[in-house]
Amino acid sequence: MDTSVIFMPVRELGELLRTRQVSPVELTELSLERLESLGPRYNAVVTITRDRALRQARIAEEEIGASNYRGPLHGVPYGVKDLLATSEGIPTTWGATPFREQTFDYDATVVRKLEEAGAVLVAKLAMVELAGGMGYLSPDNTFSGPGITPWGGEKSWAGGSSSGPGSAVSAGIVPFAIGSETWGSILTPANNCGIAGLRPTYGRVSRYGAMALSWTLDKLGPLCLTADDCGLVLEAMAGPDTNDPTAIDENYRYNPEATSRRFKLGVLKDLTENASDGVRANFSQALTVLEQVADIEEVELPDLPYDAVTRTILNAEFASAFEEFLESGKTSELASDVTKFGAYARHTVLAKDYIRALRIKGIIGRAADDVLARYDAIVAPSRSDVATPIDQEIRTIFGRVRDTMGAVGNVAGLPSISVPNGFGERGLPTGIQFMSRAYGEDAALSVARSYQALTDWHQQHPPGLV
Amino acid sequence: MSNDNKEAQEMSDEMFQMVQRRYGQNLTKEELEQVQKGVEGIVSAAEAMKAVELKNGDEPHSLFVPYRKEG
Numbered sequence: 281m282d283t284s285v286i287f288m289p290v291r292e293l294g295e296l297l298r299t300r301q302v303s304p305v306e307l308t309e310l311s312l313e314r315l316e317s318l319g320p321r322y323n324a325v326v327t328i329t330r331d332r333a334l335r336q337a338r339i340a341e342e343e344i345g346a347s348n349y350r351g352p353l354h355g356v357p358y359g360v361k362d363l364l365a366t367s368e369g370i371p372t373t374w375g376a377t378p379f380r381e382q383t384f385d386y387d388a389t390v391v392r393k394l395e396e397a398g399a400v401l402v403a404k405l406a407m408v409e410l411a412g413g414m415g416y417l418s419p420d421n422t423f424s425g426p427g428i429t430p431w432g433g434e435k436s437w438a439g440g441s442s443s444g445p446g447s448a449v450s451a452g453i454v455p456f457a458i459g460s461e462t463w464g465s466i467l468t469p470a471n472n473c474g475i476a477g478l479r480p481t482y483g484r485v486s487r488y489g490a491m492a493l494s495w496t497l498d499k500l501g502p503l504c505l506t507a508d509d510c511g512l513v514l515e516a517m518a519g520p521d522t523n524d525p526t527a528i529d530e531n532y533r534y535n536p537e538a539t540s541r542r543f544k545l546g547v548l549k550d551l552t553e554n555a556s557d558g559v560r561a562n563f564s565q566a567l568t569v570l571e572q573v574a575d576i577e578e579v580e581l582p583d584l585p586y587d588a589v590t591r592t593i594l595n596a597e598f599a600s601a602f603e604e605f606l607e608s609g610k611t612s613e614l615a616s617d618v619t620k621f622g623a624y625a626r627h628t629v630l631a632k633d634y635i636r637a638l639r640i641k642g643i644i645g646r647a648a649d650d651v652l653a654r655y656d657a658i659v660a661p662s663r664s665d666v667a668t669p670i671d672q673e674i675r676t677i678f679g680r681v682r683d684t685m686g687a688v689g690n691v692a693g694l695p696s697i698s699v700p701n702g703f704g705e706r707g708l709p710t711g712i713q714f715m716s717r718a719y720g721e722d723a724a725l726s727v728a729r730s731y732q733a734l735t736d737w738h739q740q741h742p743p744g745l746v
Numbered sequence: 747m748s749n750d751n752k753e754a755q756e757m758s759d760e761m762f763q764m765v766q767r768r769y770g771q772n773l774t775k776e777e778l779e780q781v782q783k784g785v786e787g788i789v790s791a792a793e794a795m796k797a798v799e800l801k802n803g804d805e806p807h808s809l810f811v812p813y814r815k816e817g
Binding site (some may be wrong): 415495506522584585587589592595609612618619620622624625626627628629630632633635636637638639640641642643647 | 747750761762764765769773777780781782783784785787788789790791792794795796797799802804805806807808816
């Protein structure tokens with residue numbers, strides 16, 4: 281097959297599929313071949329869903345041939361983080377040895393919706409065990425091996441916990457993938473792998489069939505090559521679901537039209553003071569680029585304990601979600617030494633403190649909206665540093681600064697998209713994120729698209745993969 | 747050590763002892779030290795949240811939908 285389709289955005293692929301210049305079956309076979317040849321290099325894959333993929337691809341081929349075109353994802357291969365339930369005996373491992381044989385007799389709502397959109401599920405992709413809910417210090421934290429970014433001369437971490445979705449998209453193995461974020465798990469792999477990753481508003485996408493880490497923080501979202509693709513995929517994923525009472529009662533219609541007015545962007549004060557030199561330089565350069573299309577001003581959030589609130593909620597909900605597992609003693613089977621005992625401390629979160637965190641959460645939501653309502657987006661580095669070498673502890677780098685954007689965005693359930701904005705230390709990608717007010721995905725996507733129209737970072741791909 | 751810090755440390759020690767009683771037999775000395783740090787972090791987060799003044803009407807921001815089966 282013509283290899284020019286590798287690293288082609290979903291929007292362009294979809295047009296080639298619609299006009300029958302590309303066959304869904306041949307495109308799926310190419311993806312399956314790359315899953316086998318490249319997947320192990322990055323520890324990106326848990327299960328290749330070959331039979332299901334080829335069946336879905338043949339159906340897509342027949343439907344498109346009969347002019348029954350479903351939309352831009354019809355016939356496009358994709359992978360999902362291995363915490364989304366899949367039927368047909370396909371394991372859903374949650375990235376953890378004690379769950380390697382786990383199967384479900386239903387598909388997660390997101391998987392079902394993407395099937396209805398005509399997309400082709402080719403793989404269950406690697407992840408940090410239990411989505412990092414037990415805590416972890418090093419990239420080697422799952423039975424499938426440390427997730428590795430396709431970028432850089434030495435092996436560096438793909439980011440977590442959606443490591444496989446990040447590296448598989450970055451390596452041109454799949455055109456898009458689905459990840460999840462409780463606190464950083466979409467934006468971090470997007471940053472480390474040099475791709476786009478969208479964390480939708482909490483409730484925008486049904487969580488039914490996804491492993492629960494923290495019921496009030498978990499979100500599902502796409503990882504793609506471009507911001508525009510993230511909008512296309514989000515439209516297919518989003519919408520009401522009677523199986524998830526937190527799913528909002530409206531569909532999402534992506535608006536890809538460019539705006540003619542200048543954007544208004546906010547930048548949090550002192551945000552980069554502890555960032556690496558490469559991150560700081562690339563962020564500064566990105567702001568200069570954005571000044572072509574946006575008015576940018578410094579902004580401050582009220583002084584609230586964002587990290588403490590988010591962490592307290594996460595700790596308490598995880599301790600409940602995995603209480604039986606923690607009591608079972610099976611934590612000894614986990615891959616990372618830290619995760620084997622990391623969660624025991626969480627039994628000590630007091631009910632009154634959890635409730636207090638939920639009360640402050642309301643205050644944070646209102647405070648954040650007061651600020652965000654004045655802007656199309658708040659802009660910030662996606663991470664304060666480039667990817668960690670796989671033989672180093674993550675906390676030595678992540679612990680250098682508080683993640684205010686991540687804490688506010690996740691506890692208040694706000695959408696944010698990360699796109700690449702250059703290369704920093706060791707030739708590794710850096711990212712810039714655009715966070716908007718709740719249900720403001722179109723605003724964040726619009727700014728990100730404009731930034732990508734002015735730069736070519738998203739058109740650069742790891743060498744030697746075509 | 748201020749009274750607040752002393753109180754937080756005592757709280758942390760008592761909570762750690764609870765974890766140790768319940769799960770200590772499964773954990774090595776080094777692992778227990780890490781668990782103790784984890785407990786200290788949880789108590790520290792709770793202390794940080796006390797800085798926010800809450801009014802009686804500040805409700806928990808969580809969804810509750812009364813259940814009624816369809817039909």
